[in-house]
Amino acid sequence: MKTVFVLNGPNLNMLGKREQGIYGSKALDGIAEECREAGKALGIEVDFRQSNHEGVLVDWIHEAGDKAAGIVINAGAYSHTSIAIHDAIRAIAPTPVAEVHLSNIYAREAFRHHSMVSPVAVGVICGFGPLGYTLALQALATKL
Numbered sequence: 001m002k003t004v005f006v007l008n009g010p011n012l013n014m015l016g017k018r019e020q021g022i023y024g025s026k027a028l029d030g031i032a033e034e035c036r037e038a039g040k041a042l043g044i045e046v047d048f049r050q051s052n053h054e055g056v057l058v059d060w061i062h063e064a065g066d067k068a069a070g071i072v073i074n075a076g077a078y079s080h081t082s083i084a085i086h087d088a089i090r091a092i093a094p095t096p097v098a099e100v101h102l103s104n105i106y107a108r109e110a111f112r113h114h115s116m117v118s119p120v121a122v123g124v125i126c127g128f129g130p131l132g133y134t135l136a137l138q139a140l141a142t143k144l
């Protein structure tokens, strides 16, 4: 069975505890469960992870290049700043990467309008809350 890494960046461990008006009430564990369910329906094993550390995310992207068929990533605020994550995704090409954001980053502050991940992603889903992860897994499955 193919494995897809679902990688989550900084502060996403706080979901459901704060800022529910922007990010909703579901905790990251609930999103992980939804991803595993979606994976089952698609015949994909989901390896769901979260880190607040840029280098850890880079290491996981490299690991995915060896072990996974693709990646769904919500790199959180690092999406807007991280050349290291951009380079890591380039380094594992042609492993497909789908970018997800819970919120519509284009309807928010200008500093969220640019993503370092988007130019190296096969596609981007934002603004649909946790559903975006399931949609990204479905979309990625068509590329595997």
Ligand code: CA2
Residues within 6 Å of the ligand: 010, 011, 012, 014, 015, 016, 017, 018, 019, 023, 074, 075, 076, 077, 078, 079, 100, 101, 102, 103, 104, 105, 112
């Ligand atoms: O919309 C998204 O999924 C984001 O990637 C979430 C990031 C944000 O920096 C991006 O611009 C868009 C933030 C992660 C969640 O941060 C929280 C902070 C406090 C309470 C709950 C979540």
